[in-house]
Amino acid sequence: MRTDRASLLSRAVGKARRLSRRFGERVTNVPIRAANRGLSLPPSRLIYLVAGTNDLNWFLNSGAQAAASIRETLDRNGYDINRMGAILDFGCGAGRTLRHWDTLKGPKVCGSDYNPRLVNWCRKALGFADVRLNGLTGGVAWPDATFDLAYALSVFTHLTEPVGFAWIDEMARVLKPGGLLLITTHGDHYAQSLPEPERNQYHAGEAVVRLPGREGTNDCATFHPPRYVKERLSRGLEVVDHVPEGALGNPRQDLWLLRKPS
Secondary structure (H helix, E strand, O other): OOOOHHHHHHHHHHHHHHHHHHOOOOOOOOOHHHHHOOOOOOOHHHHHHHHOOOOHHHHHHHHHHHHHHHHHHHHHOOOOHHHOOEEEEEOOOOOOOHHHHOOOOOOEEEEEEOOHHHHHHHHHHOOOEEEEEOOOOOOOOOOOOOEEEEEEOOOHHHOOHHHHHHHHHHHHHHEEEEEEEEEEEEOHHHHOOOOHHHHHHHHOOOOEEEOHHHOOOOOOEEEOOHHHHHHHHOOOOEEEEEEOOOOOOOOOOEEEEEEOOO
8 A cells, every 4th residue: 555645745636637627627827927926846757746747837827726716715704814824735745836825925834745855845946935844644843823724735635534534633733723724625526426326425424435545646535525524524623614616726626614713
């Protein structure tokens, strides 16, 4: 069994791109120069590692859309990212989304990933961010109650239930009271493509994990019914917002905004 969380936390977006092609989704293009923001670009081998493609345009534009989606979700719910003290990109990869926070004036920007190559590149190229290495199954390298916001894009979509629960608990640990966690999931849209027994399991409110023995690769995919997220995966966090198929940059995934009780 492969357990390299580089796939888990970085390459998962590649699966989202392949699924987006399957359902006819495209990431809206803007000029590469605008999406690049004047920052260094990862080498092609790292872009492929996190995106499953060498398509620079997709890498830049999907990251820009993901950052915009986070901003829009916060704004819609009355939160100003510029007034936050610290934010965390959990599973930051080669900075696909992280790079789009370079102009933030308020919060300290942090990232975490298991792959040391990705962490080292982000440290060198994205100097505005504090990027650290996290363990395979252990926690992130920050103390309790550090962050106002943590987000994990296309991460819980590739975790088995026990590991998903553990990382939800870890994210809650590093959030301040009242802090926010934004995650994406495979929701009702993806459930349509499941075989009937798994689809019935999903509609009964149970998570469906395909190829759990392949966790840490794109072969493992997890599908979370909304009821499951609300009643089980959130694990004491309050649901602030749920947008079916609302995760821009991670096409057709559901977007969830959760809050740690004050």
